[in-house]
Amino acid sequence: MGTPIIQIRNLMKTYKLGGETVRALNDVSIEIDKGEFLAIIGPSGSGKSTLMNMIGCLDLPESGTYLLDGKDIGKMNDNQLAVIRNQKIGFIFQNFNLLTKLSALENVELPLLYAGIPAKERREKSLESLEKVGLRERAGHLPTQLSGGQQQRVAIARALAGNPSILLADEPTGALDSKTSQEILYLIQELNELGHTIILITHDLTIAQQAKRMVSIQDGQLQENGGELIGNMAIY
Template sequence: MEKLIQMVDIRKEYKMGDETVYANDGITLDIDKGEFVAIVGKSGSGKSTLMNIIGALDVPTSGTYLLGGKNVGKLSDNQLADIRNKMIGFVFQQYNLLPRMSIMENVELPLLYAHVSAREREKRAMEALEKVGLGEKAKQMPKQLSGGQQQRVSIARALAADPSLILADEPTGALDSKTSRQVLDFFKKIHEDGNTVIMITHDNSIAVEAKRVIRIADGKINFDGSSEDYAAII
């Protein structure tokens, strides 16, 4: 399989007074194109720091991170922004939809930043909305949708630019159990369609829905294996 993510000895340190704290402390991992991976850990484990590095929102203090063969740690701020816009589709816990824009306009936003033509933006946004079962809601405003529907809009927005990676940060954290189930089913379908999905969560019951689980504790990986093997030890 082709490697999408290659990390070697990733460290992220912060100074707290005279003390150095390692949020990530020597993380090495590979993720292939087309994988569905959950990164799980408790609050303060270092999973959010790792997510920020994977998403090119931050760079490591040391170590090497290649995303699609590009060394992220060597890129300028403008190049990092370009990577985020073209290669990564983000799904956030709180949806991050703009309230004064229609559902369609929200989904079109990444395409607007990528300078895609208006006609092509509309076509791709509608295709993405139809994938998550919300094509008929395109002209509605976010406040007219339920929480689960808004999260599906954010998934459509992530898909619209056809990114290399879908990166989801606690995507079910604001949802009830029934709606969480529906959203997880959409992630499974997205994965089955060939997309690479990385889901960040603190919840073991959510993590085992992925195909592979990476558990972080004290800034280090202490489990990396199949969801079946992980389910057997939690």
């Protein structure tokens, strides 16, 4: 701990909406250390999805700087950003985003296929990832043959397959019941203990409190430790 993996300074992002200019991110600055488990909490429209897209190298800021492992993301072209996403960041989405015609193993293999990893190594790494999430024995099953919780575990295994330093989890329990949500959160905590940096995006205070550090975002502005903002966000 103590070594920043992410350094964001004075990030700005605006959108045009119905003739108005909306500041999705308004002078956002944050440092995230290697091995941290951080929750970013905010209501719908607060800017948290925009911030997630920035951190995940899916979008670039209008101004400000974003250093990932010391590299300036704002100066990269699309190909360089794609390489960074593939090597450094594992994405976990609310709706799993699994391909229904592919088995659990084939879904996990996909990012490795895009990275050009040979078939034998790809298979080994993917089975290892499924083992980490407790689903190796379901490798041959299609998503439709798995429960919601198992599908999210496959999605987590896919995020882990390339051994990224950062796991970016966007409402990872949003489509799950409370018992399954808790199981997925325990798994995410275990992955953090194994050394992965976890950034959890959520609107739910109960979920955010599972993290070791929490920041809140509202109207595109970030506030450390939640502050008063969280008091206004506890009910949805």
